Amino acid sequence: MTAQLTRERMNRTDAYRTATPEGMIPEVRQPDFEFADDMPRYWWDNDPVKTLLLAALSSSFPPGEKFFIDSVRHYQDRITDPELKKAVRAFIGQEAHHSREHKLMNGFLEDRGIGLARLEKEIQGFMDWMRTRFTPERQLAHTVAVEHFTALMAEEFLLKYDALEEMDPRIAPVWAWHAIEESEHKAVAFDVYKSIGGSEFIRLSEMMVVSVAFPLFTSLHVYQLMKEDGQLSNLKSWAGAVNYMWGKPGVFRRLLPAYFRYYSPNFHPWNHDARDLVEKAKRKWLGRGKKSTAH
Ligand SMILES: [Fe+2]
Ligand SMILES: [Fe+2]
Secondary structure, three states, rough: OOOHOOOOOOOOOOOOOOOOOOOOOOOOOOOOOOOOOOOOOEEEEEOOHHHHHHHHHHHHHHHHOOOOOHHHHHHOHHOOHHHHHHHHHHHHHHHHHHHHHHHHHHHHHHHHOHHHHHHHHHHHHHHHHHHHOOOHHHHHHHHHHHHHHHHHHHHHHHHHOOOOHHEOOHHHHHHHHHHHHHHHHOOOOHHHHHOOOOHHHHHHHHHHHHHHHHHHHHHHHHHHHHOOOOOOOOHHHHHHHHHHHOOOOOOOHHHHHHHHHHOOOOOOOHHHHOOHHHHHHHHHHHOOOEEEOOO
């Protein structure tokens, strides 16, 4: 399938799309967040599991996003569609800024005794291992799979429910900004993968690997952070998190149909058009004293 076909003209107004909408070039913003010293230790809902889950994810962003950038950049010269070229540049810009801001956040949390530097190093090691063992095509398929996860979590988990409202207002904008941009660029790696004629077998088999490795490593890291924080026996927090994910509102349970759509031969990240949600979040969370540049 050509890039032009992948990013075909769309005039549909419903939420189901089979391609990236025309003109959907992500915006590269340059936020400048500050982390307040008097922020509570558990800044999401005063809850250890929820907070340390996001902290664990944050530790994975600097090494992970560098890997995503490199896997897409490897094919940059082979992209001929001008709109996709622009989208790739914006994708690289957005992910680079995410890395930078999360590095600052990780340093801030590390200073408070939350051991993210060790996790970051461990994840870096895993990424380095993939770089030497995986073909460039599988590395890109890895990025495509993780981008599907991050878009789902951003749209369904952070933007749809009240997660951001429950966070300390000094840290919520970082997560809102990141979620908005993950949704904006959710199809860029996928469109590149299609434009280079990436194999379906590799795309799907890599998603299966990611589906085991990502929850496994994340759960292990949350367990380790909870242990280091002396919170392992905090059953109220564990039970609350399990209920939040699988009971009410059951965020992960609700993600499952969207997750399984990935295995369809007709899958495209824009099957689910979440621009209404993103626009609402932009009005609410962006523009609070941050600089922004459009590319
Ligand atoms: Fe990101
Ligand atoms: Fe991303």
